[in-house]
Amino acid sequence: xxxxxxPFVTDCAVRLATDLLxxxxxxxxxxALRTGRRRRIDLLASLTGVSDxxxxxxxxxxxxxxxxxxxxxxxxxxxxxxLSELGGSLANGPLAALGHWAVEHADQVLLAQQQDGASASAx
Amino acid sequence: xxxxxxPFVTDCAVRLATDLLxxxxxxxxxxALRTGRRRRIDLLASLTGVSDxxxxxxxxxxxxxxxxxxxxxxxxxxxxxxLSELGGSLANGPLAALGHWAVEHADQVLLAQQQDGASASAx
DNA sequence: CAGTATCCTAATCGATACTG
DNA sequence: CAGTATCGATTAGGATACTG
Numbered sequence: 001x002x003x004x005x006x007p008f009v010t011d012c013a014v015r016l017a018t019d020l021l022x023x024x025x026x027x028x029x030x031x032a033l034r035t036g037r038r039r040r041i042d043l044l045a046s047l048t049g050v051s052d053x054x055x056x057x058x059x060x061x062x063x064x065x066x067x068x069x070x071x072x073x074x075x076x077x078x079x080x081x082x083l084s085e086l087g088g089s090l091a092n093g094p095l096a097a098l099g100h101w102a103v104e105h106a107d108q109v110l111l112a113q114q115q116d117g118a119s120a121s122a123x
Numbered sequence: 124x125x126x127x128x129x130p131f132v133t134d135c136a137v138r139l140a141t142d143l144l145x146x147x148x149x150x151x152x153x154x155a156l157r158t159g160r161r162r163r164i165d166l167l168a169s170l171t172g173v174s175d176x177x178x179x180x181x182x183x184x185x186x187x188x189x190x191x192x193x194x195x196x197x198x199x200x201x202x203x204x205x206l207s208e209l210g211g212s213l214a215n216g217p218l219a220a221l222g223h224w225a226v227e228h229a230d231q232v233l234l235a236q237q238q239d240g241a242s243a244s245a246x
Numbered sequence: 247c248a249g250t251a252t253c254c255t256a257a258t259c260g261a262t263a264c265t266g
Numbered sequence: 267c268a269g270t271a272t273c274g275a276t277t278a279g280g281a282t283a284c285t286g
Contacts, residue, residue, distance in 0.1 A: 009208045013225035018150045066235025094224045098217040102136035112189025
């Protein structure tokens with residue numbers, strides 16, 4: 001897939017993971033599903049900013065990648081999504097770590113961006 | 124920036140981090156810089172698949188976000204890039220964790236993708 | 247409700263050529 | 267060497283309307 005990446009395994013492997021999270025809403029949906037099974041409409045309501053279409057694409061992609069399981073209840077015909085074991089290991093491990101990092105360092109990132117913007121407009 | 128995200132802080136905060144890594148080569152360059160200061164042309168050679176232009180954009184963006192520092196040696200006029208403290212905390216922390224996760228779970232992801240592809244083409 | 251189909255805009259990425 | 271400019275192809279994402 002990205003076999004042409006490079007030298008140390010993890011340098012290249014990280015591409016596999018970041019590709020999994022590359023689409024804007026993939027990581028957000030994974031985070032949202034950490035608390036348990038959710039229905040499509042619940043996700044649509046709780047994730048401000050996702051469009052109907054994009055959420056569909058996101059869910060389909062997450063299912064395709066084996067991170068999320070689509071559950072059809074035969075009794076009342078409802079559909080729900082939940083993290084697979086694989087998805088859970090990603091969401092509760094590295095993804096959560098990324099979230100914590102973001103919380104701790106957000107101010108530094110925003111500061112750097114502002115400074116850059118300021119110096120750029122000063123040119 | 125993405126203040127309109129949502130309920131639990133980390134659900135939204137993760138967007139800040141994934142946005143930082145959203146562009147294909149951002150995480151790869153960060154990983155490559157973990158081993159120390161590198162010159163632009165070295166990166167271009169060691170990262171198979173990056174185009175000249177995209178590497179430039181990537182480096183500029185990483186510098187803008189405060190993750191990478193651009194170093195100009197006044198003596199011999201060379202230019203090099205290295206991780207900032209902020210970038211190091213990301214690359215050696217959560218990003219490395221993501222790399223390890225990818226190494227351990229790559230086969231599962233690829234398997235899921237293949238199965239999905241197989242069932243999709245069987246329809 | 248879940249999910250798909252269309253249309254449209256903006257942004258990425260690659261290739262190539264060019265400047266300091 | 268570092269870095270920018272331009273063109274073209276591809277794609278992501280939003281809005282909206284429609285089907286099972």
